[in-house]
Amino acid sequence: xxxxxxxxxxxxxxxxxxxxxxxxxxxxxxxxxxxxxxxxxxxxxxxxxxxxxxxxxxxxxxxxxxxxxxxxxxxxxxxxxxxxxxxxxxxxxxxxxxxxxxxxxxxxxxxxxxxxxxxxxxxxxxxxxxxxxxxxxxxxxxxxxxxxxxxxxxxxxxxxxxxxxxxxxxxxxxxxxxxxxxxxxxxxxxxxxxxxxxxxxxxxxxxxxxxxxxxxxxxxxxxxxxxxxxxxxxxxxxxxxxxxxxxxxxxxxxxxxxxxxxxxxxxxxxxxxxxxxxxxxxxxxxxxxxxxxxxxxxxxxxxxxxxxxxxxxxxxxxxxxxxxxxxxxxxxxxxxxxxxxxxxxxxxxxxxxxxxxxxxxxxxxxxxxxxxxxxxxxxxxxxxxxxxxxxxxxxxxxxxxxxxxxxxxxxxxxxxxxx
Numbered sequence: 001x002x003x004x005x006x007x008x009x010x011x012x013x014x015x016x017x018x019x020x021x022x023x024x025x026x027x028x029x030x031x032x033x034x035x036x037x038x039x040x041x042x043x044x045x046x047x048x049x050x051x052x053x054x055x056x057x058x059x060x061x062x063x064x065x066x067x068x069x070x071x072x073x074x075x076x077x078x079x080x081x082x083x084x085x086x087x088x089x090x091x092x093x094x095x096x097x098x099x100x101x102x103x104x105x106x107x108x109x110x111x112x113x114x115x116x117x118x119x120x121x122x123x124x125x126x127x128x129x130x131x132x133x134x135x136x137x138x139x140x141x142x143x144x145x146x147x148x149x150x151x152x153x154x155x156x157x158x159x160x161x162x163x164x165x166x167x168x169x170x171x172x173x174x175x176x177x178x179x180x181x182x183x184x185x186x187x188x189x190x191x192x193x194x195x196x197x198x199x200x201x202x203x204x205x206x207x208x209x210x211x212x213x214x215x216x217x218x219x220x221x222x223x224x225x226x227x228x229x230x231x232x233x234x235x236x237x238x239x240x241x242x243x244x245x246x247x248x249x250x251x252x253x254x255x256x257x258x259x260x261x262x263x264x265x266x267x268x269x270x271x272x273x274x275x276x277x278x279x280x281x282x283x284x285x286x287x288x289x290x291x292x293x294x295x296x297x298x299x300x301x302x303x304x305x306x307x308x309x310x311x312x313x314x315x316x317x318x319x320x321x322x323x324x325x326x327x328x329x330x331x332x333x334x335x336x337x338x339x340x341x342x343x344x345x346x347x348x349x350x351x352x353x354x355x356x357x358x359x360x361x362x363x364x365x366x367x368x369x370x371x372x373x374x375x376x377x378x379x380x381x382x383x384x385x386x387x388x389x390x391x392x393x394x395x396x397x398x399x400x401x402x403x404x405x406x407x408x409x410x411x412x413x414x415x416x417x418x419x
Contacts, residue, residue, distance in 0.1 A: 354407060
């Protein structure tokens with residue numbers, strides 16, 4: 001089925017891209033597909049290493065890659081300029097250099113292929129948002145993705161009998177993480193009186209999906225992102241509409257909590273201590289790797305190093321040997337050393353910084369969208385202290401789409417102010 005969908009995508013996306021060069025409405029629809037395409041599971045993976053537990057296990061061609069190629073064909077490149085050049089190429093150099101000492105270069109090549117894919121997507125989407133004003137369409141596609149994920153979660157809970165629902169992701173935390181990345185932008189639009197019916201639906205779907213996942217971190221981050229957007233929006237100006245939205249959110253929260261209170265309380269009060277202990281053990285393994293290897297063990301090599309002795313030496317349970325440290329910052333330290341962590345922070349924190357600048361300077365709808373996107377990225381990076389999933393294929397693609405939106409909006413807003 002996946003291969004059939006991709007063949008269909010190849011047959012449709014290239015002609016659509018060509019047609020989109022003369023039809024702005026077609027370009028907007030391609031933008032919506034780009035935003036949504038991170039969610040479905042249609043993909044082909046080459047040289048797949050099923051036994052490996054790293055975050056990249058092969059060379060993947062996904063539906064979103066085809067959608068991005070279609071978008072690249074549809075837009076003119078006469079005014080092209082690369083964004084985030086220094087942080088992107090700095091990190092790529094650091095990651096690529098680890099090939100020189102990686103024990104299994106193919107694992108590093110898997111991850112480098114993914115980095116190049118998201119860099120390409122970032123370049124195309126950021127350019128389209130800046131010059132072709134595709135941003136609203138891409139954001140709509142992302143919102144449709146949140147609603148689709150929640151629909152799957154509802155099916156899994158009430159038809160499949162799942163206790164913690166993953167939606168279209170491999171783990172329930174992915175459902176909460178993805179929703180928390182995107183719904184803040186929808187909430188900011190609702191506060192500004194924009195976004196139509198899709199924006200409030202997205203906010204509600206993300207809340208429901210997070211509760212269905214029963215992800216403790218996801219629920220806390222949902223509240224945190226909501227608070228950031230509400231506070232930021234109020235600072236941009238208090239209106240009667242915003243007060244009504246806040247009251248509606250409080251009422252909806254009470255109703256949702258009343259329906260799921262028992263499950264939520266049980267999840268927080270009876271969570272196994274072994275989970276927290278495992279995180280500490282993994283971080284200790286990461287610290288040992290950093291101590292033994294100044295420049296890390298190599299990109300996408302934490303699992304390999306753990307399986308080749310570090311896990312046994314640390315006394316990890318057999319089920320955890322070969323797993324990944326549940327902290328993206330320790331993961332960077334273990335795989336690429338301190339210089340890798342610096343490169344990662346430089347790269348991943350640059351877009352939300354630009355987003356914050358846009359939210360402060362732009363008093364229009366671009367500033368509202370930037371506020372929401374920035375809040376979504378910040379809570380995701382904060383939750384990275386408890387999750388490595390920001391590197392997982394689908395979730396990493398989503399965060400790079402958000403990066404592209406933020407950078408494109410920043411440059412579009414700056415150009416408008418200067419004209």
